[in-house]
Amino acid sequence: MRSTLNAKDQQRRPQGTPYRRPQRDPVRVLAFEALRAVDERDAYANLVLPGLLRAAEREAAAKGREFDRRDAALATELVYGTLRHQGTYDAVLAACVDRPLREVDPPVLDVLALGAHQLLATRIPPHAAVSATVDLARVVLGEGRARFVNAVLRRVAAQDLDGWLEQVAPPYDEDAEQHLAVVHSHPRWIVSALWDALGGGRAGIEDLLAADNERPEVTLVARPGRSSAAEVAASLPDGATEPGRWSPYAVRLAEGGDPAAVEAVREGRAGVQDEGSQLVAAALAAVPVEGRDERWLDGCAGPGGKAALLAGLAAGRGATLVAAEKQPHRARLVARALAGNPGPYQVVVADGTHPAWAPGSFDRVLVDVPCTGLGALRRRPEARWRRRAEDVPGFAPLQRGLLTEALRAVRVGGVVGYATCSPHPAETRAVVDDVLAKVPGAELLDARAFFPDVPSLGDGPDVQLWPHLHGTDAMYLALLRRVA
Numbered sequence: 001m002r003s004t005l006n007a008k009d010q011q012r013r014p015q016g017t018p019y020r021r022p023q024r025d026p027v028r029v030l031a032f033e034a035l036r037a038v039d040e041r042d043a044y045a046n047l048v049l050p051g052l053l054r055a056a057e058r059e060a061a062a063k064g065r066e067f068d069r070r071d072a073a074l075a076t077e078l079v080y081g082t083l084r085h086q087g088t089y090d091a092v093l094a095a096c097v098d099r100p101l102r103e104v105d106p107p108v109l110d111v112l113a114l115g116a117h118q119l120l121a122t123r124i125p126p127h128a129a130v131s132a133t134v135d136l137a138r139v140v141l142g143e144g145r146a147r148f149v150n151a152v153l154r155r156v157a158a159q160d161l162d163g164w165l166e167q168v169a170p171p172y173d174e175d176a177e178q179h180l181a182v183v184h185s186h187p188r189w190i191v192s193a194l195w196d197a198l199g200g201g202r203a204g205i206e207d208l209l210a211a212d213n214e215r216p217e218v219t220l221v222a223r224p225g226r227s228s229a230a231e232v233a234a235s236l237p238d239g240a241t242e243p244g245r246w247s248p249y250a251v252r253l254a255e256g257g258d259p260a261a262v263e264a265v266r267e268g269r270a271g272v273q274d275e276g277s278q279l280v281a282a283a284l285a286a287v288p289v290e291g292r293d294e295r296w297l298d299g300c301a302g303p304g305g306k307a308a309l310l311a312g313l314a315a316g317r318g319a320t321l322v323a324a325e326k327q328p329h330r331a332r333l334v335a336r337a338l339a340g341n342p343g344p345y346q347v348v349v350a351d352g353t354h355p356a357w358a359p360g361s362f363d364r365v366l367v368d369v370p371c372t373g374l375g376a377l378r379r380r381p382e383a384r385w386r387r388r389a390e391d392v393p394g395f396a397p398l399q400r401g402l403l404t405e406a407l408r409a410v411r412v413g414g415v416v417g418y419a420t421c422s423p424h425p426a427e428t429r430a431v432v433d434d435v436l437a438k439v440p441g442a443e444l445l446d447a448r449a450f451f452p453d454v455p456s457l458g459d460g461p462d463v464q465l466w467p468h469l470h471g472t473d474a475m476y477l478a479l480l481r482r483v484a
């Protein structure tokens, strides 16, 4: 067992060590500030980072320096990587400090985690990773705590990630879930829930957890009637895009591609949307319905990604989309996403569990219900540490209520799509089964038929997409028809 360190041991600078003024590295200071905002204010990294990056650019410019794209990319990687791998780094750091990590001041822990990430998961040479992080500590924590950081990081640097994992993760054969939790940096309850949902053996769950730790590529949606995937791709230089894997509306941006640089996105004719979300909206639109097909409803529309795609598809068939959203500020985002739609649409602020529309008003209804978001962990690096197992049952009454009312809102012969961006069975099949048992006159369709050419869709009748199999978020879709 390696010896561990105590903060008090590190308080004094050894006699004779010359004083050197710490280097204030704007990239690492920014990364630290982002981690503090996530930790202290429950901020979302993807929302807090752009503002910090702009501030760093302005500050650098005021000093006649440059904070360039490479600096921004490194800061982003440090923040996202540190947050994603926090579970692994905490296990490593716990082996290097002589007291429980919860007794270490959170800002110190953030600096240590940033250092651990540079040492264990980047190509930054170890001496540079340690000295840059100690300099950061001197700037943001002070000299005493910087010495503590220095001592801990020297311990961390003593072996590589594989060496550490062998030491701090229990063997797979002894405790498979905890092994995977430490190696792939997920809370154990999430490993357990994802494994239940996915089924199968070790290889599948390992691939899924690893995919959650990959930065997702940016995918655009060309909104029907306003642009096409071919037009969007042609507007960008060769090599800047790849076609979608599955969705005819998708354009994938090459690494580092900036959606804001795409004219069609700036003009609202295209948007940023995961291919899984595109497939869900397209599947609902593809189900045949007999007779009238004029009134479509998106009952949980904010911020409007699926509504914008549905509205474009509806316009192409002479149908109208009503996009309903409970939160007024999110309804405003829906209105922005739909502005310029080639056909008629309405955005309404409405509670889908107490609907303002008469029963049987619609021919197609989507309810993309609020959920834990366990299917989009790769997008929100801090989300896995914020969610609690108790959150899962908390969503169920609302999910059931929204699906029940969706079935009431659709006419006999019409179709309802129930979608989540979580694969947790308690939010997917259990909700659908509960509602089907209580609401007569609805039956499940085989949703797989409406995901043409998409492989690995399971046994049906519902569809679960997976990051490691489809390169999408883990979107779920059940399609139900009102038959009486």
Ligand SMILES: C[S@@+](CC[C@H](N)C(=O)[O-])C[C@H]1O[C@@H](n2cnc3c(N)ncnc32)[C@H](O)[C@@H]1O
Pocket: 277, 299, 300, 301, 302, 303, 304, 305, 306, 307, 324, 325, 326, 327, 330, 350, 351, 352, 353, 368, 369, 370, 371
């Ligand atoms: C998962 S999001 C929908 C995402 C959206 N379909 C998209 O693709 O952009 C769920 C939305 O439902 C909204 N919501 C929550 N409770 C609701 C209710 N009772 N009625 C209507 N909308 C509700 C939330 O505010 C949130 O915007």
